[in-house]
Amino acid sequence: MTAPSNDLPVFSAIKPAEVEGRIRALLDANRAELERLLSNNAATWDSLIVPLEEMQHRLSRTWSPVGHMNGVVNSDELRAAYNACLPLLTAWNTDLAQNERLYQAYETVLKNEGARLSPGQRKLVENALRDFRLAGVALPPEKKQRYKELVEKLATLQSKFDENVLDATNAWSRLLTDEKEIEGLPAPIVERARAAAEAKQQVGWLFTLDAPNYTAVMMHAVHEPLRRDFYHGWTTRASEQDGNQGRWDNTELMDQILAVRHEVANLVGYPNYAEYSLATKMASSVPEVRGFLEQLATKSKPVAQQEFDELTKFAGRELNAWDVAFYAEKLKRERFNLSEEALRPYFPLPRVLAGMFSVAEKLYGVKIAERAGVDIYHPDVRFYDILNDDGSRRGSFFVDLYARAKKRGGAWMDECVGRKHMGGATSLPVAYLVCNFMPPMGSQPSLLTHSEVVTMFHEFGHGLHHMLTRVDYPSIAGINGVAWDAVELPSQFMENFAWRAEVIPMISAHVETGQPLPEAELQRLLGTRTFQAGMQTVRQLEFALFDLRIHSEFVPGAASKVLQTLGEVRSQVAVVKPPAFNRFPNSFQHIFSGGYAAGYYSYKWAEVLAADAFSAFEEGGIFNRTVSSKFLSAILEQGGSRDAMDAFVEFRGRKPTIEPLLKQLGLAA
Structure with a gap:
């Protein structure tokens, strides 16, 4: 693995076996450089902050292509290298954020040069001081160590959550052989499935559970059992319901992730992870965010219910969750004389x-x-x-x-x-x-x-x-x-x-x-822009309120409340009632492994x-x-x-x- 040039990553030179060694060497060099910077008594913008920005930039440029490739061309070797480096990088970032000498040096820069700094420079220093405090820079040594252990554990848990979703998704496929089953599906989707079957020396149409296939089936498949099958596959990924005997089940991981986040927040003086998360956001408190979401719900829920009632009447039957997109597309075609597929x-x-x-x-x-x-x-x-x-x-x-x-x-x-x-x-x-x-x-x-x-x-x-x-x-x-x-x-x-x-x-x-x-x-x-806008809005509010509540109401040691909370939120805002087997949270990567924890409202x-x-x-x-x-x-x-x-x-x-x-x-x- 070569060091990044001053231009672009050399992806072809990234060898999984070399990644960990390269990252370790870079972190060792960073630690030595940090010690040298801190031994300089006169902390200034130029002598301290500029070199630190350079250092973190160098690290980011080296790690970014590795993390990216892990997400887009995943392999066992790359995954192992990525997971080996996560604790090292998390430890480095935590050590940096908990370094009292560094914190004091930033305070010195603000005190001595604050009046001369540009607004952007001042914002950078103020952000850093805030982040030091959020990482527990003022905690006693044993609590600092606990914080460090927790964030390392969190990085590992979140990576595992992602891996489980990817593996469970890749494990699902359906070979269809009856033309009746593919009725209504767009020709390009059918041709892609035929080619996939042919590539595996199979006769018929081989479907995987990627987004183009899932969306096409939910919107266009006339054969209801196929819609139900795909819906079940999609909404039970990485759960005990997915038919993989719990091999990639994220149920316990979700509670572990919530527990770790809650303890992190408590350690640095916040009552829950949602309030901790809001320390870096525009919104100031959980009640403010909840009020904002509920105000939108008040405006959109009656409209959504009206839209759903209209859709049910149009379908002439009670609608299951896997029917909604299909009949919505039919209604849209009838009302606007327009089809998403026809526009492709x-x-x-x-x-x-x-x-x-x-x-x-x-x-x-x-x-x-x-x-x-x-x-x-x-x-x-x-x-x-x-x-x-x-x-x-x-x-x-x-x-x-x-x-x-x-x-x-x-x-x-x-x-x-x-x-x-x-x-x-x-x-x-x-x-x-x-x-x-x-x-x-x-x-x-x-x-x-x-x-x-x-x-x-x-x-x-x-x-x-x-x-x-x-x-x-x-x-x-x-x-x-x-x-x-x-x-x-x-x-x-x-x-x-x-x-x-x-x-x-x-x-x-x-x-x-x-x-x-x-x-x-x-x-x-x-x-069509406002077609079923009420239903689309309450769906997003469902995700946002669920996210906010599980992060603000978590009780350590109590039985899991993930599905119960989701049920309560759905009672409050949803108009489409999903079946009991639905395990949507188990693949909700935005909040369990992405950057939107207690932030989906964003x-x-x-x-x-x-x-x-x-x-x-x-x-x-x-x-x-x-x-x-x-x-x-x-x-x-x-x-x-x-x-x-x-x-x-x-x-x-x-x-x-x-x-x-x-x-x-x-x-x-």
Whole structure:
């Protein structure tokens, strides 16, 4: 494994057997460097904080490609290397965060240089001091040690949770041989399943449990037993219900994760993990978040119930959970004379990608160009540069968009390299943009549904936040240092462009004729935006309230309350009642292994910010460069260098209000 150059990771040189040794050597060098820095009595911004930022940047650049490959080209060897390094990295970060001499040195910098620091520099130091306190820097030695043990254990538990979901998902497959069973399924899905069966010398159609297959079956399979089978497979992954004799069961892991988080919070003086989590967010307390979610529930639950009653009447039968998407799609087709599947030919991936890039170019005055010859980890991957108007490079990103085995499900953006400009060599930001769309079939490109188009715009919004930053210090550049309930603002803001009549002709071109989506279909598509918005909203509120409650109400030593709490939340907000076998929490990676623990509400919180921000574009014209330049300078370029609310107020001229979101969702009174 080679050290990262000042440019891009050399994925082909990453050898799992060398990863642990490389990380150990880097951490040893970091510890020696830290001791040297702390032995210098005069702690200043230049003598202490700049070298520390450089050190952490170096470590991040080395580890990021390893963690990324573990998620997208998983193997037993890579998994073992990744898991061997997790405790080492967790211990390093904890040692750093609990180092009293370092804490005092940061305090010295703030005291002696605070008045001379730029607002961004001051924010970096204040963030660090806050994080020292949250890591228990003031605790007695035995409690510090306990904190360290807990966060190392948590990292291991969360990694195991992810592995169980991946393995349980990969273990599930269905070989269908009766044409009746595949009735209604889109032709590309059927052809993909036929090819999968053929590759294994089987006759029929072989389906795996990836997102393109699951979504297609739930929305289009006429054969109800197939929908139920897929629904059961998807909602029981990594549980005692999944048919794998508990091999990948996450039930106990969930309680262990909650218990460890709760103890961590208690150790540093918080009553529960939810309050601890909110110490770094815009929202100030659990009651404030719960009140926000329940206010939205009050607005959306009656609408959702009305929508569900209408759907039940349309179906002419009682609806099971695995029927809802199927009949919703039928109702949407009838009401709007429009089908998600029928629109796929108008959204070939290359056209969508090029059009999405054009949107960013028009908004922010940049150019996006593909670069060949970059070292990649899989043939599906492409690489692009973002260029300033003078041709200089602003940032870059890897694009990995197709579903495949050994790749984590879902869609996400992650940091490959953070921006750094501090005296030494400059590093430009590099991102990973990952989705799980249906791969191309033969000479035909991947064809997207409009929902998938929206997903890609969402992740690209995160990417622009990371890559367009002008902040020079890695820990507050791009998405780093941004309050977690504001981090979804740029992504959800970007989704709006996929719903605009001005943009859809830029991202649509029929795969055979090259014609953009006709005006009549375009208008009908726009009309679907608020279709079942109430039902979609209460589903997100269900996830957010469940997450908040299990983290704020955890009682050590008590029997597991995970399913009980979920049941109570569903009684409060849900209109679709899932079957008893549903084990959704067991694969809820966002909160049990991702960054959204006690923070899933952030999606709705940031949706308020995003809808309000976008309303400024609606008022001034969506490609109005005055408005977009202000959004760029106030929000995207600032990264985590200033308070999220201050940044929003600079852009909008006032604090956010919920009305634009309610209007966008069709829930306004």
